[in-house]
Amino acid sequence: MDPILVGKAVTTADSGQVFLLPKFGNRHGLVAGATGTGKTVTLMTVAEGFSRLGVPVFMADVKGDVAGLAAAGTSNEKLQERVQQIGVADYKNEASPVVFWDLYGKLGHPVRSTISEVGPTLLGRILELNDTQSGVLEIVFKLADDNGLLLLDLEDLRALLAYASENRKDISAKYGLISTQSIGAIQRALLQIEQQGGDLFFGEPALELADIMRTTTDGRGVVNILAADQLVLKPRLYSSFLLWLLSELFENLPEVGDLDKPKLVFVFDEAHLLFDDAPPALQQRIEQVVRLIRSKGVGVYFCSQFPDDVPDNILGQLGNRVQHALRAFTPRDQKAVKTAAETFVANPNLDVAKTIGQLGTGEALVSTLQDKGVPMPVEKTLIAPPRCRMGAITEAERKQVIAGSPVGGKYDQTVNRESAAEKLAARVGGAEAGDASAPAQAPARGRSAPAAQQEEEGGIGQVVKDAVFGTKRRQGMIETMAKQTARTVGSQVGRQILRGILGGIFGGKR
Numbered sequence: 198m199d200p201i202l203v204g205k206a207v208t209t210a211d212s213g214q215v216f217l218l219p220k221f222g223n224r225h226g227l228v229a230g231a232t233g234t235g236k237t238v239t240l241m242t243v244a245e246g247f248s249r250l251g252v253p254v255f256m257a258d259v260k261g262d263v264a265g266l267a268a269a270g271t272s273n274e275k276l277q278e279r280v281q282q283i284g285v286a287d288y289k290n291e292a293s294p295v296v297f298w299d300l301y302g303k304l305g306h307p308v309r310s311t312i313s314e315v316g317p318t319l320l321g322r323i324l325e326l327n328d329t330q331s332g333v334l335e336i337v338f339k340l341a342d343d344n345g346l347l348l349l350d351l352e353d354l355r356a357l358l359a360y361a362s363e364n365r366k367d368i369s370a371k372y373g374l375i376s377t378q379s380i381g382a383i384q385r386a387l388l389q390i391e392q393q394g395g396d397l398f399f400g401e402p403a404l405e406l407a408d409i410m411r412t413t414t415d416g417r418g419v420v421n422i423l424a425a426d427q428l429v430l431k432p433r434l435y436s437s438f439l440l441w442l443l444s445e446l447f448e449n450l451p452e453v454g455d456l457d458k459p460k461l462v463f464v465f466d467e468a469h470l471l472f473d474d475a476p477p478a479l480q481q482r483i484e485q486v487v488r489l490i491r492s493k494g495v496g497v498y499f500c501s502q503f504p505d506d507v508p509d510n511i512l513g514q515l516g517n518r519v520q521h522a523l524r525a526f527t528p529r530d531q532k533a534v535k536t537a538a539e540t541f542v543a544n545p546n547l548d549v550a551k552t553i554g555q556l557g558t559g560e561a562l563v564s565t566l567q568d569k570g571v572p573m574p575v576e577k578t579l580i581a582p583p584r585c586r587m588g589a590i591t592e593a594e595r596k597q598v599i600a601g602s603p604v605g606g607k608y609d610q611t612v613n614r615e616s617a618a619e620k621l622a623a624r625v626g627g628a629e630a631g632d633a634s635a636p637a638q639a640p641a642r643g644r645s646a647p648a649a650q651q652e653e654e655g656g657i658g659q660v661v662k663d664a665v666f667g668t669k670r671r672q673g674m675i676e677t678m679a680k681q682t683a684r685t686v687g688s689q690v691g692r693q694i695l696r697g698i699l700g701g702i703f704g705g706k707r
Contacts, residue, residue, distance in 0.1 A: 201217040201246030201247065203216060203217055204563065209546055216565065222496045222517075223496040227512070228518075229506075230520060230556075231522055237263060244462070244464070245584060247462050248294065251416045253421065256420070257422075257435075258466075266292070267297075271290065290584055294417050294420065295421075296598075296603075298424065303424070305424050315437075319441055319444075395431070401613070402607060429470070435470060443465075443486060461495050463498070464500060469507075480510075487514050518565075520563075521556060537549070542574045562576070
């Protein structure tokens with residue numbers, strides 16, 4: 198299988214081309230460098246390369262220029278000079294097959310997940326809850342499981358929180374202490390996330406992984422682009438969504454071992470947002486996902502300004518690395534340069550720490566895994582240009598791509614089926630109806646209530662009929678058995694409701 202051309206090494210006069218081998222594409226990677234040094238162009242070149250090999254790609258578009266993958270580039274003298282200098286064979290301007298996604302449903306197809314799929318662990322992080330409030334959220338999810346209540350959207354969760362508040366004494370006795378203060382804090386957090394547009398993410402139809410792992414009829418991998426220019430302004434929501442998606446891939450894809458090429462490449466732009474303020478336990482789970490998802494055929498590529506934005510335990514899992522320029526103006530920058538230099542395999546012909554500060558736009562230090570998975574010595578490299586447009590597309594061009602998408606009819610319309618909110622409302626309505634019917638007509642004087650009712654309804658035959666089938670005021674044996682069966686089935690189904698995020702690691706099951 199043809200390797201992906203990253204660029205041409207210029208460390209020495211006889212340096213050759215630098216490739217990323219598809220069979221090591223699932224060994225993950227890092228693209229780092231200061232703003233304006235060419236990271237996005239490098240990501241587009243790599244995404245195009247995987248797409249041409251038939252590998253689907255999922256990547257976020259933070260600045261809006263990654264969308265250029267959907268349009269063919271324009272040739273010019275400077276571009277042709279770079280192509281000849283690097284020796285790119287069969288270079289031609291062309292677009293990649295692209296599907297646009299957007300949590301807000303404005304710049305692409307809506308991306309949704311249910312409250313149950315996201316689960317209490319990640320939802321607590323999105324809502325920025327403390328440990329006590331997160332514990333209450335865990336109890337609420339457990340309550341939903343035990344009662345067979347589907348949590349699909351924010352309305353369902355609000356209804357269940359209100360139910361928990363009204364019945365907190367009974368719930369606290371069975372599940373653990375919950376307080377009105379904690380429930381109130383969760384409700385306020387839900388209101389805040391709704392005002393930020395997060396409510397658009399929770400609901401149905403939920404995203405199916407098969408729809409981001411598509412290939413075209415001619416065998417090219419579809420590049421899925423998430424519009425994130427507004428989403429990145431809500432760092433917790435942005436990072437939590439991508440972590441949820443990564444976890445879904447981990448939980449649902451089968452083990453496949455090492456393949457000739459990855460099944461999917463997942464690009465995590467602005468990677469530092471994933472780890473900012475993340476508790477140690479969550480970082481440990483992320484590390485486990487990154488380490489183990491390789492055997493499921495998924496390659497994860499982090500993109501950030503500084504290599505030390507990624508924790509050391511995860512940085513050690515990234516075999517393919519591209520380091521663009523870093524300017525050592527501050528102590529923080531100097532530390533980042535030192536970290537970058539120390540993570541590369543040494544090249545006797547190259548002073549890495551010095552070169553990092555002297556790289557121009559479109560140049561990078563590159564080290565990829567070669568034969569037997571051994572990383573090559575770092576090389577100063579001219580990055581190959583992508584074949585697509587290096588810049589944003591117009592609104593009309595975006596609409597045209599969205600209109601021709603194969604998944605538009607599936608996700609563009611919201612579905613609202615019966616779930617926790619409707620079931621709890623029905624329970625309340627039923628209770629109120631029962632109270633309203635309580636003051637029924639009094640029995641005749643001198644006779645007991647059962648005797649009077651029996652006489653009115655037609656004697657002993659009617660009594661037997663009422664006992665089996667019930668009356669308006671009293672349920673019969675058949676109705677009692679049916680309700681008991683429904684509760685049993687509901688409890689069994691409830692225990693199997695998908696818990697979602699990191700559930701496979703924490704031991705959760707569908």
